[in-house]
Amino acid sequence: MEKATILVVDDTPDNIDILVGILSTDYKIKVAIDGPKALALAQKNPPDIILLDVMMPGMNGYEVCERLKQDPLTCHIPVIFVTxxxxxxxxxxxFAIGAVDYITKPVSAPVVKSRVKTHLALYDQKRLLEEEVKARTHELEETRFEIIRRLGRAAEYKDNETGLHVVRMSHYARLLAKKSGLPDKYCELIYNASPMHDIGKIGTPDAILKKPSKLDDIEWVEMQRHAEIGAEIIGDHKDPLLEMARRIALCHHEKWDGTGYPKGLAGEDIPIEARIVALADVFDALTSIRPYKKAWSIEDTIALIESESGKHFDPTLVTNFKAIIAEVTAIRDEHHET
Structure with a gap:
């Protein structure tokens, strides 16, 4: 088992020698003679615990501890004041600034060994618990994402021959979000929420969804209701993923020029994730084979998207989508219809 690492911080060499003598048999020891050196060592290679003197010239121990606790890289390290x-x-x-214990000088070897051993054990237990919680949280998130993907595919099976549409367009949406400068976490949310964009089609009659000819006015109004039905199915939740999924379901048929449905939103009043999914959705629909049509070529599809820039689609997103078309095509080829 690898030895734990202790950082000893004291401006007096004799005090450092005493602590090193007490602890070096059982632990790896690093030393620093002032606050700035201690912070630099802790940030470069975080130790498992820090023994910190209080009365040091320049930056005292309290200031060092405060700085450690403010830094995400070092805030978790147990600090024991030795003073x-x-x-x-x-x-x-x-204690108020985050120390876990307080040892007074002159130090007692049994006390130092006992306190260090106790706090290292507590720290190890805390890290183990955090890892278990993180693993369980990841497992739950993956389960939730998979349920959402499968619900999205269920809606597509009602309307298309396969559920691969939601797989491809969710990849396209994430790529476009990333190209548009959105944060990585936001891009992942779009990727995981976009499969739910047409969940409302579950509430659309088959006679309308599968009608081979053009819909009449009454049928078209009924078809448009799938956006609001989708938002109702997802419901109102505080969860960021479900909030985004609801916005996408409700708004992915809105158009940049305000002629879309169901609300007739225009421009940046349309949520950015809905604008992204709208473009990804149309691209995949046009380039995919359907019972009622052949797949369009990439060139013809891009030409149509360009012609709809500023009308159906956000012009900036159109430019960004054209810039990632090689990656989009690779995803299309990987997840092609069989």
Missing amino acids: ALTDTSDETQG
């Missing part, structure tokens, strides 16, 4: 200050107010201050 000649014995007043209760000093201990209170140390």
Whole structure:
């Protein structure tokens, strides 16, 4: 088992030597003689625990501890103050800024060994628990994402021969979101929420969805209701993924010029994720084989999208989509209809 690493910080060499002598048999020891050096060492290779003197010139121990706790890389490291200050107010201050313990000088070897061993054990237990929680959370998130993908595919099976449409267009949407400068976390949300864009088609009669000829006015109005039905199916939730899925379901048929449905939103009043999915959805629909049509070529599809820039589609997104067309084509080829 690998030895834990302790960072000893003290401006007095004799004090460092005493602590090193007590702990070096059981632990790896690093030392720093002032605050800035301690911070640099902790950030470069975070130790498992820090023994920190309080009274040091320049940056005292309290300041060092505060800086450690403010840095995401070091905030989790247990800090034990080792100091000649014995007043209760000093201990209170140390605990208030994040220290886990307080050892007074002159130090007792059994006390130092016991406190270090105890806090390392607690720290290990905390890390193990955090890893277990992280793993379980990841498992739950993956399950949730898979349920959403499968619900999205269920809607597509009602309307198309396969559910691969939602697979391809969700990849296209993530690529376009990334190209448009959206944060990575946001891009992943779009990827996982976009399969739900047509979930409302579950509530659309088959006679309308599968009609081989043009819909009449009454049928078209009924068809348009799938956007609002989808939003109702997803419902109102505080969860960011479901919130985004609802916005996409409701708004992915809105158009940049305000002629879309169901609300007639225009321009940037349309949520960015809905604008992205609208473009990804149309591209995949046109380039895919359907019972009632052949697949369009990439060139013809891009030409149509360009002609709809500023009308159906956000002009900036059209430019960004053209820039990633090689990646889009690779995804299309990977997930082609069989």
